[in-house]
Amino acid sequence: MRMPILALFASGMLCFAQPSWREEGLLHLQKSPQARLHPVPVRAVQFQTGFWKTRQDVTIERSMPTLLELLEQNGIVDNFRRLARPDRQPPRRGPLYTDSDLYKWMEAAAWSLQVKPDPKLEATLDQLTDTILAAQEPSGYLNTWFVEERAPLRWQQQVSGHELYCLGHLLQAGIAYYRSTGKRKLLDGGIRFVEYLLRDFGPAPKRPLLTGHPELELALAELHRTTGDRRYLDLAAYLFSGIERERLKLRERDLVYLFSGKPFPERTRFEGHAVRALYAATGAADYVLETGDGAFRDTILRLWEDLALRKLYVTGGVGSRAAGETFGDPYELPNLQAYTESCAAIAGMLFNQRLLHLTGEAKYADLMERALYNGICSGMSSSGDLYCYRNPLAAPASDRIRNPWYTTTCCPPNLQRTFAALGAYFFSTSQDGVWVHFYDNATLDWKLESGTPLRLSIKTSMPWQGETEITVAPQKEEEFTLHLRIPSWSLSTSVEINGRRVGGPVRPNEYLAWKRLWRPGDRVRLVFDLTPRRVFANPRVAEDYGKAALQRGPFIYCLESTDNPGISVFEAALAGGSAIRSLPPAAAPAGAVRLQAGGLAYSPPLGQRPLYGFQPVTPLKPVTLTFIPYYAFHDRGPADYTVWLPCLNCGW
Numbered sequence: 042m043r044m045p046i047l048a049l050f051a052s053g054m055l056c057f058a059q060p061s062w063r064e065e066g067l068l069h070l071q072k073s074p075q076a077r078l079h080p081v082p083v084r085a086v087q088f089q090t091g092f093w094k095t096r097q098d099v100t101i102e103r104s105m106p107t108l109l110e111l112l113e114q115n116g117i118v119d120n121f122r123r124l125a126r127p128d129r130q131p132p133r134r135g136p137l138y139t140d141s142d143l144y145k146w147m148e149a150a151a152w153s154l155q156v157k158p159d160p161k162l163e164a165t166l167d168q169l170t171d172t173i174l175a176a177q178e179p180s181g182y183l184n185t186w187f188v189e190e191r192a193p194l195r196w197q198q199q200v201s202g203h204e205l206y207c208l209g210h211l212l213q214a215g216i217a218y219y220r221s222t223g224k225r226k227l228l229d230g231g232i233r234f235v236e237y238l239l240r241d242f243g244p245a246p247k248r249p250l251l252t253g254h255p256e257l258e259l260a261l262a263e264l265h266r267t268t269g270d271r272r273y274l275d276l277a278a279y280l281f282s283g284i285e286r287e288r289l290k291l292r293e294r295d296l297v298y299l300f301s302g303k304p305f306p307e308r309t310r311f312e313g314h315a316v317r318a319l320y321a322a323t324g325a326a327d328y329v330l331e332t333g334d335g336a337f338r339d340t341i342l343r344l345w346e347d348l349a350l351r352k353l354y355v356t357g358g359v360g361s362r363a364a365g366e367t368f369g370d371p372y373e374l375p376n377l378q379a380y381t382e383s384c385a386a387i388a389g390m391l392f393n394q395r396l397l398h399l400t401g402e403a404k405y406a407d408l409m410e411r412a413l414y415n416g417i418c419s420g421m422s423s424s425g426d427l428y429c430y431r432n433p434l435a436a437p438a439s440d441r442i443r444n445p446w447y448t449t450t451c452c453p454p455n456l457q458r459t460f461a462a463l464g465a466y467f468f469s470t471s472q473d474g475v476w477v478h479f480y481d482n483a484t485l486d487w488k489l490e491s492g493t494p495l496r497l498s499i500k501t502s503m504p505w506q507g508e509t510e511i512t513v514a515p516q517k518e519e520e521f522t523l524h525l526r527i528p529s530w531s532l533s534t535s536v537e538i539n540g541r542r543v544g545g546p547v548r549p550n551e552y553l554a555w556k557r558l559w560r561p562g563d564r565v566r567l568v569f570d571l572t573p574r575r576v577f578a579n580p581r582v583a584e585d586y587g588k589a590a591l592q593r594g595p596f597i598y599c600l601e602s603t604d605n606p607g608i609s610v611f612e613a614a615l616a617g618g619s620a621i622r623s624l625p626p627a628a629a630p631a632g633a634v635r636l637q638a639g640g641l642a643y644s645p646p647l648g649q650r651p652l653y654g655f656q657p658v659t660p661l662k663p664v665t666l667t668f669i670p671y672y673a674f675h676d677r678g679p680a681d682y683t684v685w686l687p688c689l690n691c692g693w
């Protein structure tokens with residue numbers, strides 16, 4: 042009997058092999074020997090109406106187009122175009138690292154094509170590829186700053202020149218575009234530059250090389266995964282080796298600030314420039330995923346402890362000092378002065394993403410979530426066209442934190458590439474099954490590693506309410522393990538499978554691994570505990586001593602003057618015994634659950650009091666305080682806000 046072709050498809054009897062580029066995950070860890078987990082392709086996940094769909098839509102529909110306009114207006118694309126023109130006009134504009142901003146924008150646009158195919162955007166990317174590659178020299182060298190009168194300076198300023206940083210982002214854009222379209226042109230341009238490096242640079246007698254701003258390391262690891270060419274990973278190993286310290290005459294302070302130039306396993310703590318250090322650690326984690334190198338592995342785990350125990354803001358932000366955009370000392374986590382660059386929070390998430398895929402341990406997903414829902418989410422306004430470079434934990438209304446454009450515009454396209462590809466951060470596969478890391482309305486259309494097609498559909502009221510239902514639909518019944526992340530903040534979680542309560546412990550900050558014969562249409566119901574709670578810092582954090590912040594689900598909250606007329610948010614305290622109420626969503630911040638708690642305000646205002654006295658000054662006037670999720674600070678316009686408040690009778 043002949044079956045119609047559609048019926049053959051539906052029965053799974055007919056399937057055409059997909060080209061390999063379509064199968065590659067956000068990170069292509071399928072062949073990485075040390076990877077326990079494997080990311081899924083971006084195209085495998087579609088968000089449905091909900092928190093992250095709104096953010097992804099605004100990224101693709103508003104943020105990306107408006108940023109491209111700004112990149113054009115500020116001459117960033119012309120910096121390439123001019124190099125193909127005989128008159129070399131117009132003159133180059135912007136700081137020496139602007140090429141990377143266009144590459145990051147292209148990476149975001151490339152990932153977005155997997156979420157929402159767009160022939161016009163694809164044509165724009167093809168044109169930009171031609172524009173960029175027209176500026177590439179026959180040797181493979183490509184950089185719009187070190188040209189013409191500055192050409193003799195090439196490789197003379199490796200500490201600050203960002204030549205390899207820009208190349209790293211070119212490679213990542215090329216890889217993303219290849220994975221989205223199968224087109225290799227941009228990727229091949231990046232490879233030509235890498236081949237030029239391999240010809241001329243390396244251990245003596247070749248010329249020395251240094252990533253003055255680490256980034257290339259992780260791009261090389263991904264290039265190795267994409268091409269199978271081990272030389273690219275070896276180049277990353279050379280950059281981590283620190284053997285060029287003498288030849289490049291690096292000073293001790295360079296080694297600290299750059300987080301580059303000394304043997305990576307000698308690192309004992311995070312220090313120096315936050316983005317540099319975290320990109321270096323991410324690249325080192327990539328190296329461990331490929332090689333299993335024990336010394337590197339010990340080092341990244343040691344660094345993670347330093348980050349998680351001593352240097353991470355409650356919002357997932359990183360980088361305490363504005364001077365040099367650096368890490369601070371242990372527990373140095375100032376709030377008003379927090380630098381917390383959006384790129385650093387993203388880099389922290391990338392570091393944790395690698396560690397999660399190395400180990401399968403929930404504590405890494407926990408920190409990814411902390412950053413994503415707070416210090417990364419805050420980086421882009423709900424309108425999609427204002428961005429934070431800094432994400433402080435308190436600020437006065439006069440601090441213009443959200444801006445459409447920065448001369449150093451690294452953060453906006455970094456946020457875009459994160460949100461455009463975000464679905465692929467939500468799920469992974471492993472030999473034994475599939476993993477759900479975060480919960481939002483989403484569908485995963487992918488396959489088990491046995492090859493069986495699998496659809497997971499999540500319907501949820503998360504992140505605002507805890508009810509979640511997952512429909513599990515393997516194409517045919519199969520035994521595998523469903524790994525469900527139980528978030529650290531959900532202190533009691535109920536789980537049912539096909540209506541039957543799961544016995545045994547369901548522990549926060551672990552994955553619940555459920556192995557069974559899964560049949561198409563099986564249902565898992567989870568109810569997470571979103572009770573709002575006070576959060577306290579380790580008393581060693583002097584700035585937060587005696588204070589509390591509020592958290593509900595993945596969100597950290599802040600007190601903003603917009604919601605608290607007549608109250609100075611910097612002169613209010615939480616009352617320890619008072620209940621914290623969840624308020625129904627208001628028009629703004631759109632859809633967000635706000636919190637209300639009893640508090641006390643100083644009266645008369647502290648500004649009218651002397652600086653010192655023999656009696657402590659305590660706030661006495663009862664007030665009701667209304668909190669919004671931190672990510673929405675300044676989203677409704679300038680306002681005073683703070684995350685941490687003195688907490689009276691809180692047991693301090």
Ligand code: FUB
Binds near residue numbers: 138316384449
């Ligand atoms: O160094 C230039 C930019 O500054 C980089 O892109 C980011 O790391 C930022 O900190």
Ligand code: ZN
Binds near residue numbers: 455
């Ligand atoms: Zn940045």
